[in-house]
Amino acid sequence: MSYPPPPPPQYGYSPYGYGPPQEHPQATLILILGILGLAFCQVLGPFAWVMGKKALNEIDASGGAMGGRSNVMVGYVCGIIGSVMIIVSLLVVVFVVVLGVAGALDSSSSY
Template sequence: MTSTPPPGYQPAPYGFPPPPPHPEANSAMVFGIVGLCLSVMCGGIGVFIAPFGWAKGKRVMAEIDANPAAYSGRGNAQAGFITGLIGTIFGALYMLFWVVYIVFIIVMIVVASNESDVTTFDSVSAMLSSRI
């Protein structure tokens, strides 16, 4: 008996091979990260993208937890869930800021247009001539 294996022989790995990653785990992570970046850098625009990462990450984590032998990639799904949640919160806060800012500007315009004490050129020249 010879102790050398035949050509082309591959030793079997120890244990079982890892399950394949969930096909939507990476897309959940991408939606979450892009939504967070857009929420922070672009004044709340990411509020329209981040909830997709949040919802998809939660759904993918539930599918992986239901059958861990079928899929891996829980870390990517969890990253999508967390960054999507944070991006949604930041985006909502930015949108709330912009709505309050626009309402404030409109109120200031309405208040300024209803002002009864309007200074005219004649009253300004009269004030200046009285001080000289």
């Protein structure tokens, strides 16, 4: 007795059979961290950046078994932008403090 061949996959290979690939377990978390790191709390940006890079590597290594690449990529990019924003903010604060200290020293020595 012969069995008919299984139907071809529609969207890619899934570890649970045919059908769409399973989304990466941290895809939504990385997306949320990236958006929050960009909009409200830039401290979350580096976390989204590091977690996003790791998840992108896992999705690429899965050979199509894992989905959610677009969500991870958006969170990853938002994490990079949030990290750059926090670095620029810290540089501005350091610059203002240096100018303030230099101005205070200059004004105290002129009297």
